[in-house]
Amino acid sequence: MKYKTFVTTLAISMLMTTTAQAQQAPQLRADNIDDVLKAMTLEEKAKLLVGGANNFFGAGAVVGGEADLVAGAAGTTPRIERLGIPATVLTDGPAGVRIDPTRKNDTQTYYATAFPIGTCLASTWNTELVGRIGEAIGNETKEYRCDVILGPGMNLHRNPLCGRNFEYYSEDPLLTGKIAAAYINGVQSQGAGVSAKHFAVNSQETDRTSVDERVSQRAARELYLRGFEIAVRESNPWTIMASYNKVNGEFSMGNHDLLTKILRDDWGYKGIVMTDWIGIRSGLPTIREVQAGNDLMEPGQPAQVNEIIDGVKSGKLDIKDVDRNVRRLLEYIVKTPSFNKYPYTNKPDLKAHAAITRQSACEGIVLLKNNGVLPFNTEGSHTPVGGDLQSPTIKTVALFGENSYDFLSGGTGSGCVHPPYVVDMLEGLKNAGIKSSETLTDIYRKYIAYARAKFQAERHPAKWFQTEMMGQQKYPEIGLSPIAVGKEVADADAAIITIGRQAGEGIDRDIATEFNLLDEECALIIDVCNAFHQADKPVVVIINSGSVIETASWSSYPDAILCAWQPGMEGGNSIADLLTGKVNPSGKLTMTWPVAATDHASTKNFPGSIDDYTFKQMVGSNRPIPGHTYTNHEEDIYVGYRFFDTFGRPVAYPFGYGLSYTTFGYSKPAVKLSGDVVTVSITVKNTGNVAGKEVAQVYVTAPDGQIEKPAKELKAFAKTRELQPGESETLTMTIPVRLLASFDEAGSQWISEAGTYTVHIGSNIADIRATAPFKLSKAYTEKTSDALRPQQKLNLLKRK
Numbered sequence: 050m051k052y053k054t055f056v057t058t059l060a061i062s063m064l065m066t067t068t069a070q071a072q073q074a075p076q077l078r079a080d081n082i083d084d085v086l087k088a089m090t091l092e093e094k095a096k097l098l099v100g101g102a103n104n105f106f107g108a109g110a111v112v113g114g115e116a117d118l119v120a121g122a123a124g125t126t127p128r129i130e131r132l133g134i135p136a137t138v139l140t141d142g143p144a145g146v147r148i149d150p151t152r153k154n155d156t157q158t159y160y161a162t163a164f165p166i167g168t169c170l171a172s173t174w175n176t177e178l179v180g181r182i183g184e185a186i187g188n189e190t191k192e193y194r195c196d197v198i199l200g201p202g203m204n205l206h207r208n209p210l211c212g213r214n215f216e217y218y219s220e221d222p223l224l225t226g227k228i229a230a231a232y233i234n235g236v237q238s239q240g241a242g243v244s245a246k247h248f249a250v251n252s253q254e255t256d257r258t259s260v261d262e263r264v265s266q267r268a269a270r271e272l273y274l275r276g277f278e279i280a281v282r283e284s285n286p287w288t289i290m291a292s293y294n295k296v297n298g299e300f301s302m303g304n305h306d307l308l309t310k311i312l313r314d315d316w317g318y319k320g321i322v323m324t325d326w327i328g329i330r331s332g333l334p335t336i337r338e339v340q341a342g343n344d345l346m347e348p349g350q351p352a353q354v355n356e357i358i359d360g361v362k363s364g365k366l367d368i369k370d371v372d373r374n375v376r377r378l379l380e381y382i383v384k385t386p387s388f389n390k391y392p393y394t395n396k397p398d399l400k401a402h403a404a405i406t407r408q409s410a411c412e413g414i415v416l417l418k419n420n421g422v423l424p425f426n427t428e429g430s431h432t433p434v435g436g437d438l439q440s441p442t443i444k445t446v447a448l449f450g451e452n453s454y455d456f457l458s459g460g461t462g463s464g465c466v467h468p469p470y471v472v473d474m475l476e477g478l479k480n481a482g483i484k485s486s487e488t489l490t491d492i493y494r495k496y497i498a499y500a501r502a503k504f505q506a507e508r509h510p511a512k513w514f515q516t517e518m519m520g521q522q523k524y525p526e527i528g529l530s531p532i533a534v535g536k537e538v539a540d541a542d543a544a545i546i547t548i549g550r551q552a553g554e555g556i557d558r559d560i561a562t563e564f565n566l567l568d569e570e571c572a573l574i575i576d577v578c579n580a581f582h583q584a585d586k587p588v589v590v591i592i593n594s595g596s597v598i599e600t601a602s603w604s605s606y607p608d609a610i611l612c613a614w615q616p617g618m619e620g621g622n623s624i625a626d627l628l629t630g631k632v633n634p635s636g637k638l639t640m641t642w643p644v645a646a647t648d649h650a651s652t653k654n655f656p657g658s659i660d661d662y663t664f665k666q667m668v669g670s671n672r673p674i675p676g677h678t679y680t681n682h683e684e685d686i687y688v689g690y691r692f693f694d695t696f697g698r699p700v701a702y703p704f705g706y707g708l709s710y711t712t713f714g715y716s717k718p719a720v721k722l723s724g725d726v727v728t729v730s731i732t733v734k735n736t737g738n739v740a741g742k743e744v745a746q747v748y749v750t751a752p753d754g755q756i757e758k759p760a761k762e763l764k765a766f767a768k769t770r771e772l773q774p775g776e777s778e779t780l781t782m783t784i785p786v787r788l789l790a791s792f793d794e795a796g797s798q799w800i801s802e803a804g805t806y807t808v809h810i811g812s813n814i815a816d817i818r819a820t821a822p823f824k825l826s827k828a829y830t831e832k833t834s835d836a837l838r839p840q841q842k843l844n845l846l847k848r849k
């Protein structure tokens with residue numbers, strides 16, 4: 050054969066082989082996952098298990114694969130062209146879609162709605178409303194060409210000092226699970242996915258990537274895992290994110306007990322597990338993660354692909370484990386908008402979503418104090434609801450506090466969102482027809498511009514989490530003198546002071562400067578109250594914080610206190626709706642507000658255990674950070690109200706607390722056990738003068754049995770529709786008997802002991818309006834796996 054003919058024949062035959070291979074290679078469909086799995090090479094399987102790009106640090110800072118698909122998204126799953134497997138895009142979360150708002154060489158903008166933070170959403174106690182927020186977030190996720198939103202954040206508020214509490218829901222697992230399930234069902238109804246995070250026991254930021262959370266099996270099951278269990282059973286999240294920390298000696302990401310025995314065997318979870326964003330972990334081989342049931346390493350590194358391939362070749366990793374995880378990933382991929390070629394627009398309906406943000410924030414904001422000055426009478430026609438001050442006509446206010454003019458819509462870190470705007474207090478009040486002092490506006494605006502410039506100039510380059518891409522910053526208060534404050538009294542009908550706190554990923558809060566008020570903040574409250582009260586003019590404090598702060602030392606000064614949390618980009622409008630009575634507050638606290646941060650039983654071991662305490666100087670930080678290798682959960686099941694209520698300790702505001710402009714009456718309840726379900730019915734009546742909504746909370750006291758129990762635990766709740774004065778609604782709630790159970794470690798089982806239970810129905814845990822007993826004549830038990838045994842003896846807090 051002549052050389053030329055040989056080359057041509059070879060080329061033709063190579064082309065035919067490749068075409069044949071390509072023709073033979075099955076293209077992924079929902080109904081041919083087995084065929085695709087069979088056709089995959091080991092390299093392709095390994096590649097799929099190791100996630101793609103990470104554009105986490107903003108546009109341009111690409112660390113691999115497919116970052117440019119959606120600038121600013123957190124990661125992707127790898128594309129395998131040969132088999133028709135598309136890349137899918139994972140974006141933070143949870144308070145909205147976190148992508149870069151602008152792109153290089155592109156005039157279009159990609160702003161996303163900043164929805165209320167998790168704590169504010171949970172404080173609505175309104176699962177239907179949270180479901181609608183979920184739908185809006187799901188819609189923005191897919192319209193921005195993403196497949197999964199990395200949320201909801203579901204870790205328990207073990208202690209008020211956790212820097213990420215704002216992303217999370219509550220100190221109570223039932224409330225956490227129900228709110229999360231509503232969010233997840235909402236997102237997933239849009240054909241986009243979620244990643245419920247951080248699984249599990251990740252209730253602190255200090256040393257989060259290395260700390261060993263040592264917790265009893267009981268507290269793990271009843272508290273830290275219960276919310277996830279409810280969410281898995283009631284909403285089937287597409288993905289779950291394994292946390293950075295260790296649980297009882299093993300990293301969550303490689304924790305077979307957690308990811309397989311509990312999540313899949315006990316709860317029947319069918320979706321995928323991905324890692325939190327870390328890549329290769331020192332001390333945790335990737336093959337152990339695969340074996341544990343971790344399906345996706347994010348953001349992946351090429352060395353991990355090789356490790357999986359070598360593991361299989363050397364026999365250290367069973368190909369069956371790889372195939373099982375790959376199958377789960379393929380099952381996930383076929384559900385995604387990317388796979389289904391969703392015609393995304395990059396233009397979600399931000400206006401419609403702003404409206405639902407405004408409404409949901411109104412329901413999540415909690416009225417902590419009101420001596421009758423609220424709602425403000427803006428028309429001169431309003432009848433005060435009660436209290437010792439007549440509700441005055443308010444046309445002009447003196448607006449104090451840096452955050453009145455630089456309102457914090459959300460927290461910092463991966464949980465921040467880049468919204469098109471944030472409505473601050475000034476604008477919100479203006480929109481409601483209330484004027485603000487021009488002098489103060491001028492002072493504060495100039496100050497904020499100065500503080501911002503100074504902060505950026507002095508920011509250590511290593512403090513990447515303090516750039517604007519990572520969220521709004523909180524600047525110190527000005528320190529206005531009593532003279533300056535006094536000058537405002539004459540022209541204003543009332544004063545409003547906003548006290549702001551910022552917190553976020555990577556760092557927990559400290560007591561002295563973040564939980565407590567600073568001297569200049571206390572001075573501002575006292576000076577403003579003194580000056581305005583002398584002229585019989587009211588003072589309202591707005592708390593603009595994602596987490597609990599100290600209130601007991603100053604709450605007697607102002608006439609009203611509204612905890613606005615970080616309520617999203619419509620914050621100022623939502624607050625104005627409440628101040629003016631356009632909306633009646635109905636938010637309730639989802640965590641206890643202690644008198645002092647040290648009152649929580651968990652503070653002793655937060656953010657680590659005292660016998661394991663060193664100080665580390667963090668890069669770019671001006672204060673040393675405490676470092677810990679482990680955290681002993683010695684408070685055990687006595688987290689939040691389970692501690693305060695059981696041990697009779699005083700609090701600033703109890704769990705479930707929140708005032709309204711109206712009052713509610715509760716009827717006698719009807720409580721009935723039928724089969725494995727307790728049904729509780731109660732009629733709630735609006736006994737006041739204005740329309741409003743009430744949250745009825747059902748707590749249960751278990752009979753004294755073999756297992757020690759908290760005094761009361763939340764077992765159900767329901768929110769009324771808006772009731773007109775005199776109107777009633779009958780709320781019917783159900784409690785599955787399995788949810789009454791305590792975890793019996795010795796028998797690895799749930800037990801609802803036989804005996805008489807007391808149902809307490811109230812407006813908060815300390816304001817019980819009705820009680821009724823029911824009898825469980827036979828104990829209910831449910832076997833589980835024996836998982837997560839602590840490796841050290843824990844000195845657990847006991848009731849008796």
Ligand code: BGC
Pocket residue numbers: 105123141142199246325326463
């Ligand atoms: C956070 C996650 C987040 C991920 C991706 C991690 O540092 O802990 O909550 O989803 O980054 O941005």
